[in-house]
Amino acid sequence: MGRIQERMYAQYAENLAPVSAIAAYRDALTVWDRVKHYDSWVACHSGIGSLMMNLQPFGPNELDEAVMHLESAVAAQPFLSSMLAVLYRFRSAGDPHENWEKRVFHLRQALLLIDRDDDRRNWAFANNELAIAIGDEPDADFGLVLEERLRLHLESFGLLEITDGVTWVDTCIGISECYLFRGGTDDRENQEQAERYARLALDAAVGDVSAPVRAEALLNLAKTMMAPGRIFDADRVRKCLVFCDESATLIDPVRSPALMASVESFRANALLKLAQHGEPCDTDRLAAHAEVALSLIPGAEHLSDRRSVLQVAGEGLLAAGRFERAAGYFRQALEAAESSFLVAESREGRMQRIWEFRDTSALLSWALLKLGDNENALFVLEQGKSRFCRTGDEPLAVDSIRSIVPRGGALLVSNFSCREGAVIIVTAERIEVVWLPEFGKERLMELQRGGLDPASLGGWLRAYHMRNSEHEAWHRMIEATGEALYRELWEPILTVLHELGIAEGAELVWFPQGGIGVFPVHAASSQDSAGSRFWLIDRFPLRYAPDFRVLLSGHSGTGRYSGTLLLVANPCGDLEFSELECVWVRQFLAGRELTLLHGADATPDAVLDAIARADIAHFSTHAVFDLNRPLRSALLLAGGEQLPLERLMPALDPEAPSLVVLSACETAMSRISSTPDEFLGFPAAFLHSGAGTVLATLWPVDDAATALLTGHFYRELASGSQPPAFALRSAQNWLRNVTAQELMDLMREMKNAPPPVGPFVGRIRTALRTFEPEFKPFSSPYYWAAFTISGKE
Numbered sequence: 001m002g003r004i005q006e007r008m009y010a011q012y013a014e015n016l017a018p019v020s021a022i023a024a025y026r027d028a029l030t031v032w033d034r035v036k037h038y039d040s041w042v043a044c045h046s047g048i049g050s051l052m053m054n055l056q057p058f059g060p061n062e063l064d065e066a067v068m069h070l071e072s073a074v075a076a077q078p079f080l081s082s083m084l085a086v087l088y089r090f091r092s093a094g095d096p097h098e099n100w101e102k103r104v105f106h107l108r109q110a111l112l113l114i115d116r117d118d119d120r121r122n123w124a125f126a127n128n129e130l131a132i133a134i135g136d137e138p139d140a141d142f143g144l145v146l147e148e149r150l151r152l153h154l155e156s157f158g159l160l161e162i163t164d165g166v167t168w169v170d171t172c173i174g175i176s177e178c179y180l181f182r183g184g185t186d187d188r189e190n191q192e193q194a195e196r197y198a199r200l201a202l203d204a205a206v207g208d209v210s211a212p213v214r215a216e217a218l219l220n221l222a223k224t225m226m227a228p229g230r231i232f233d234a235d236r237v238r239k240c241l242v243f244c245d246e247s248a249t250l251i252d253p254v255r256s257p258a259l260m261a262s263v264e265s266f267r268a269n270a271l272l273k274l275a276q277h278g279e280p281c282d283t284d285r286l287a288a289h290a291e292v293a294l295s296l297i298p299g300a301e302h303l304s305d306r307r308s309v310l311q312v313a314g315e316g317l318l319a320a321g322r323f324e325r326a327a328g329y330f331r332q333a334l335e336a337a338e339s340s341f342l343v344a345e346s347r348e349g350r351m352q353r354i355w356e357f358r359d360t361s362a363l364l365s366w367a368l369l370k371l372g373d374n375e376n377a378l379f380v381l382e383q384g385k386s387r388f389c390r391t392g393d394e395p396l397a398v399d400s401i402r403s404i405v406p407r408g409g410a411l412l413v414s415n416f417s418c419r420e421g422a423v424i425i426v427t428a429e430r431i432e433v434v435w436l437p438e439f440g441k442e443r444l445m446e447l448q449r450g451g452l453d454p455a456s457l458g459g460w461l462r463a464y465h466m467r468n469s470e471h472e473a474w475h476r477m478i479e480a481t482g483e484a485l486y487r488e489l490w491e492p493i494l495t496v497l498h499e500l501g502i503a504e505g506a507e508l509v510w511f512p513q514g515g516i517g518v519f520p521v522h523a524a525s526s527q528d529s530a531g532s533r534f535w536l537i538d539r540f541p542l543r544y545a546p547d548f549r550v551l552l553s554g555h556s557g558t559g560r561y562s563g564t565l566l567l568v569a570n571p572c573g574d575l576e577f578s579e580l581e582c583v584w585v586r587q588f589l590a591g592r593e594l595t596l597l598h599g600a601d602a603t604p605d606a607v608l609d610a611i612a613r614a615d616i617a618h619f620s621t622h623a624v625f626d627l628n629r630p631l632r633s634a635l636l637l638a639g640g641e642q643l644p645l646e647r648l649m650p651a652l653d654p655e656a657p658s659l660v661v662l663s664a665c666e667t668a669m670s671r672i673s674s675t676p677d678e679f680l681g682f683p684a685a686f687l688h689s690g691a692g693t694v695l696a697t698l699w700p701v702d703d704a705a706t707a708l709l710t711g712h713f714y715r716e717l718a719s720g721s722q723p724p725a726f727a728l729r730s731a732q733n734w735l736r737n738v739t740a741q742e743l744m745d746l747m748r749e750m751k752n753a754p755p756p757v758g759p760f761v762g763r764i765r766t767a768l769r770t771f772e773p774e775f776k777p778f779s780s781p782y783y784w785a786a787f788t789i790s791g792k793e
Helices: 003-013 018-029 038-052 060-073 078-090 096-112 120-135 142-157 162-181 187-204 211-225 234-249 257-276 283-296 303-319 323-342 347-357 360-370 374-383 398-402 441-449 459-465 471-499 548-552 576-588 604-611 645-652 682-688 703-718 724-737 740-748 757-768
Strands: 410-415 421-426 431-436 508-511 525-527 533-535 542-544 565-569 594-598 616-620 634-636 642-644 659-663 693-697 787-791
Touching: 018 038, 038 060, 038 078, 060 078, 078 096, 078 120, 096 120, 120 142, 120 162, 142 162, 162 187, 162 211, 187 211, 211 234, 211 257, 234 257, 257 283, 257 303, 283 303, 283 323, 303 323, 303 360, 323 360, 360 374, 360 410, 360 421, 374 398, 374 410, 374 421, 374 431, 398 548, 421 441, 421 471, 431 471, 441 459, 441 471, 459 471, 471 525, 542 724, 548 682, 565 576, 565 604, 576 616, 576 703, 576 757, 594 604, 604 642, 604 645, 642 645, 645 682, 659 703, 682 693, 682 787, 693 703, 693 724, 703 724, 724 787, 740 757
Parallel strands: 410 508, 508 542, 542 787, 565 594, 565 616, 616 659, 659 693
Antiparallel strands: 410 421, 421 431, 525 533, 634 642, 693 787
């Protein structure tokens, strides 16, 4: 068959035999020349791409091929942009942000083809699609993109009337969704607006409007009434289920499988909400709704959606105490998340998909703990961590885990994925579980942000965000949280540690999970019978670790503290105490080969060149933590230039420092905007890149306290008698007990130091004279509790 006949046959067969048409177009492409026969070449690519979208099965490989063909034709046939936007929306391969950018680009191109004045309904429809895409930007600032999405929907709304049917309904639903998740303003007003537009959509979904459109309006109203931040109301949740029952009767699952899946998924979520609040709930019905939703969600293209439904089913059964069946759902959820993770082709893609795991591993681990399978609970919990950095997944053995237990001490592996918390204690001989009925996910979220679904941010995070304007409230929050942690978390743990024969002074290694990493758990405090306050670190040194594997990999992390020192000192030129801090560092680490990058010399390139040769790397500077993109968190260097983690990590290969000291703000923070098991931030990034131990901070710390504490830390370390975790503990205990007179004496030793340190020390001594000699200026945990040690010792 000739090339013209091939193309003619393909066009004829498109409706009758699309598979044969695709084959004919492919054959024609082997003979058409892109330059000589451009129109025919474009027609073949357009035909293949368009036809493939209707094939079953239409998996990731078919989707990528359709994209390739349509991208080849779209310059000549701009109307294909709307198809490409749909394909990029559901593309699982490649970098998520690049897929999103392509989706938005093609939606904008499609919008340009519509006249806003002459075809306002279609223009509004296309603008709504763009609005939804804007809201889907991966790892964006949620508040900013939500405002832009709302702006676009309101722009569409301004062009429409209630008589515009489906487009009016869709626009109202879009606006309702924006108000539903809007934050930072009047929460009650947002909820009222969300429900108002949801009811406008439902009121218009009558008459000529199709049944599926009314079904979607009913589902949206149900979502609005069960919004995060609302006080739980069982009757309201049951009313939402009634809306969903009506919605389900209006949907043909064959024609609208995605909509029916959404309804069934919401039904399962509503029943889960009832179960989690102790209301009567038929968990078999919950599981049945989840199963129907799963049957309607294609596996390969919607792995994230499948994982969400599977997890809801598992959580419902978990709340009912049906642990074995719950574990089965969680295993399937992990398989779906793992499959999605494996197709990621870039660092950004892996990062985005990590958040899709959320706390599934922790939930499965919790179920296994309830079933008495403690060892596998440990292994499963570990599988949910370090996914970003892990390249292999060799099975762990219990003996391997026990090999990292400190001598005479214990590993404390936390799990706060459910209402009842658990801490697994691993010693050299035993594995024991401490159950915490009053300190689980709900209590943790109450301390962290004011509740599971607070109407507005509260708790620790609110105090943290308001710390500059409400300084005293931030101090009180640190102390009050420390008291709660000791009473509710540590007292039960300490009782079991005593029963296991763990003596005071033995080292404990804490593995955070579920957002507890934001708290200084080492700074938990209580009062003795005489009313005197004491702290956990009075009894035990505490070291942090993101996961087991980071402690099992690479060099031992010991024995290299006498080697080369990289000292990055005050690169921004605005930290007076940094100069004093660095003098102490050099004094206590005298005799080592030194690379000093001071002020303007501390450029990113200079740091990257020097760090590969350093045994100790000390950064005395500012830092910024990016909550949404942790690997873009950065150290600030000369001229305010940023050195992000994603650029720093490759420089640590093949030999990273044994000790990294980050004397900068917020360097121990990890992402907590969602609740994954993954612990991503400065410490984990350095540790997974081969560093042995990392000293970092949980919040911006007073400059004077930082200089004093790090100086004393190096004094203890240089003595050779204490590893880093013990040295930090000694430094923290010293700082909170040091008196004004003792600080005067310490400053006197530095009065003859060359400028700028000498004159600066003189000013400090003058300031200290205003205090009583026995006054302890740094006794508050605000000054010392932010410092943490993570890693191998």
